[in-house]
Every structure is written in structure tokens, then in C-alpha cells.
Amino acid sequence: MKYKITDQADRIDIDLTECEEEKEQLLEALQACREGRCSCPTQEYEKVDTLDIDVSKNEIHLEIKAKKGESIDKDEIEKCLEYTRDSVSGA
Numbered sequence: 001m002k003y004k005i006t007d008q009a010d011r012i013d014i015d016l017t018e019c020e021e022e023k024e025q026l027l028e029a030l031q032a033c034r035e036g037r038c039s040c041p042t043q044e045y046e047k048v049d050t051l052d053i054d055v056s057k058n059e060i061h062l063e064i065k066a067k068k069g070e071s072i073d074k075d076e077i078e079k080c081l082e083y084t085r086d087s088v089s090g091a
Contacts (some may be wrong), residue, residue, distance in 0.1 A: 001016055001017075001018055001019040001021065001026070001085045001089070002016070002017050003015065003016050003017070003081050003085075004017075004018075005074055005077060005078060005081075007074050008062045010065060010066075011063055011064060011065045011066070011072075012018065012062075012063075012072045012074060013061070013062070013063055013064075014061070014062040014063075014064070014077070014081070015059060015060075015061055015062075015079055016059060016060040016061075016062070016081075017058065017059050019059075019060060020058065022085075023055075023060070023091055024087045025088035026060060026084065026088055027053070027055065027060070028085065029088060030051070030053055030060070030062065030084075030085045031053070031078075032071040033045055033048075033051060034051045034053065038080070039083075039087075040079065040080035040083050040084065041079065042076045042079055042080055042081055044072060044073060044076040044077060045063050045080075046070070046087065047067055047070040047071070047072055048064055048065070048067070049065045049066055049067040049068070049070075050063075050064070050065045051063070051064050051065075052064075064077065
């Protein structure tokens with residue numbers, strides 16, 4: 001899995017590519033985060049207002065919006081992605 005994180009004014013956009021083999025496991029992990037059952041070693045998910053997931057054949061696109069008055073830390077999101085990648089790939 002490769003990813004690209006883009007910090008926008010009101011959100012964080014993430015594009016996950018080269019994830020075909022672990023796509024289902026990734027989607028399960030991302031859905032857990034969306035539902036507030038995140039297992040990442042960070043508390044960043046507490047700042048999340050919405051997590052939108054858009055799936056295409058070769059890519060997963062995430063859009064994370066922060067709660068009013070909060071901001072999402074791009075570095076913490078990167079830690080979450082690394083953790084999730086390692087957990088679904090069995091690393």
C-alpha cells in the first residue's frame with residue numbers, strides 16, 4: 001500500500017494506492033475508524049467529525065474533516081496509516 005496525504009484548509013485528503021491485495025482488510029479497518037472503534041496508537045480520531053471513504057477499482061480515497069475548533073495533525077494521520085498498513089499486511 002502506498003499513500004499520499006494532502007492537507008487542505010478544512011480537511012485531510014488521503015489517496016491509498018497499490019492496495020488491491022489487502023483492500024478488504026483496509027476497508028474493514030477504515031470502517032472501524034469511521035465508527036469510532038479506531039485501534040491506531042493515537043487519539044487523533046477523537047478530533048474527527050467525518051471520515052468519508054470512496055472506493056474505486058485501484059484506489060481508496062479518504063476525506064477526513066475535523067470537528068469544529070479542532071485540526072487534524074497530518075503527522076498523526078501518517079502514524080495511523082502506517083499502523084493500519086502493518087496490521088493488515090501482518091507485518
